[in-house]
Amino acid sequence: MNRRQLAQGMIAATAWGVAGSATAATPGVASAAPSADEAWATSWAASVQGPYPVGNPSAQPDQSFAFPDAAEGARDQTFRLVLRPTLWGRRARLRFSNAFGTRPLELSAVHAGLQSGGAALLPGSNRPVRFGGAEQIAIPPGGQAWSDPVELPFAAEPDAALLIGRKLAVSFHIGGASGPSSGPMTWHAKALQTSYVSPPGSGAHAAEEGEAAFPFSTASWFFLDAVDMAAPAGTPVVLCFGDSITDGTASTMNGDDRWPDALARRLQALHGNRVAVVNAGIGGNQVVGPREYGPDKPFPGGPSALARMERDIIGLSGIRTVIWLEGINDFSRNGNASFDAVRDGMQAGVRRLREAIPGVRVLGATVVSALGSTSAAHGHAEQDAKRRSLNDFIRQSGLFDAVADFDSATLDPATGGLRPEMVPDSTIGGKGDRLHPNRAGYLAMAMAIDPADVLPRG
Structure with missing residues (x-):
């Protein structure tokens, strides 16, 4: 990328605040509706939470070979990020974020294709992605950019329904x-x-469909934080908002069995390729904490839920319903928040969502028990008392359009903690921490949601 192209890319990717106080999109076709009878619908999302390596990964391989110096980040190398859209369309657009960067993020040779297995792609599926017609873009620190629409001929109807799960x-x-x-x-x-x-230093390999250039693996996503698909106008998007229990801690690596995944399959059984469910969970996230957040003051749980709503919900496309599960980290020894603070934060958050997204449905999810957790920050009696008070508020206040009673679905009445079969860790086969449900627990949570509460008919 030469200096003129760099300057043009910097203009195209307008900076925004770390908390997402204003959104930015590449000018031109990237922001346009796909066609008169179509609209963009967010099909996948991964909430950005901070500068690597600050965060809470699971089952992470050794990253020192791919990224020898965390402060320097990626060095003249190519990423191949694998993700599962919950809705497929004949065209897509991609959102890249440099929210926590301190240098311009220079992307080039961007491609999107269908995974075959590992880092290999289905031959003939890999398509180049442009930004304002250019092959590269520079996103300034704190900024984000949407790509131009990219054609996905393998996802055109009637084949799109066959791609569910790919x-x-x-x-x-x-x-x-x-x-x-x-x-x-x-x-x-x-x-x-x-x-x-x-x-590092291996250069550009994004156009290649083979896997020889990609020896290193990662259990994280970098820079890319949303994918939209062209869908019939009015296609609903259900967004699951929360902490590690929404993010999927203790579920199965590559198993797609977090509770939002299981909910997506339930809704797709009813609606087919006409609904999207996206996951906006961040491990360690809190409703009201931390008070300050930025590249110079990172926190493993990312910005508070209230601080990231603009970027992670309001700035996405086609949001019809939000399911909000959060609060256990606020009440941990890391958060030390009062019940009143979390209650007030939820009220403010729901009010903001309804102001920004007319007609949005907001479901409150009761917080599952952490009593007896092996985590030093969790499992104490004071935390559980606040959790039960918050659940009473969620069930009885009338703030929410409906309630997803995850607590009732996972609670062991004999101990006040998680049911025994929901404790062992699915990902590594360990004992579990009595804080995060395993696959069995996440399935029970998804089955506790009434589809009619999420997407009422009529």
């Missing part, structure tokens, strides 16, 4: 005129999905 691979090269390294990398730590990275 995975998209988004590949891109890092490095350009301002230097070969990205600097601090904006990331989502807990992908619970294997993606791939080429070695």
Whole structure:
């Protein structure tokens, strides 16, 4: 990328606040509706939470070979991120974030294709992605950018329904005129999905459909935080908002069995390829804490729920319903928040959502028990008392359009903690921490949701 292209890219990717106080999109076709009878619908999301390596990954391989220096980040290398859209369309657009970067993020050779297996792609599926017609873009620190629409001929009807459960691979090269390294990398730590990275200094390999260039693996997503699909106008998007229990801690690596995944399959059984369910969970997230957040003051749980609503909910496309499960971290020894503070925060958050998204449905999810947790910050009696008070508020206040009673679905009445069969860790086969439900627990949570509460008919 030369200096003129860098300057043009910086203009195209307008900076925004770390908390998402204003959104930015590449000018031109990237923001336009796909056609008169279509609209953009967010099909996948991964809330960015801070600069790598600050965060709470699960089942993470050794990253020192791919990223020897965290402060320098990626150095002249290519990422191949694997993700599962919950809705497929004939065209897509991608959102990249440099929210926690301190240098311009220079992306080039961006491609999107259908994963075959590992880092290999289905031959002939890999499509180039443009930004305002250019092959590269520079996103300033704190900024984000949407790509132009990219055609996905393999996802055109009637084949789109056959792709439910298949995975998209988004590949891109890092490095350009301002230097070969990205600097601090904006990331989502807990992908619970294997993606791939080429070695430092290896150059651009995004156009390649084979896997030889990608020896290193990661269990996190970097820079990419949303994918939209062209869908019939009015296609509903259900957004699951929360902490590690929404993010999927203790579920199965590459198993797609977090509770939002199981909910997506339930809704798709009813509606087919006409509904999307996206996950906006961050491990360690809190409703009201921390008070300050930024590249110079990172926190493993990311910005508070209230601080990230603009970016992670309001700035996405087609949101019809939000399911909010959060509060246990506020009441931990890391958060030390009062019940009143979390209650007031939820009221403010719901009010903000209804102001910004007319007609949005907001479901309150009761918080599951952490009593007896092996985590030093969780499991104490004071936390559980606040949790039960918050659940009473969620059930009885009338703030929410409906309630997803996850507590009743997972509670062991004999101990006040999680049911025994929901404790062992699905990902690594360990004992579990009595804080995060396993696959059995997440399935029970998804089955406790009434589809009519999420997407009422009529």
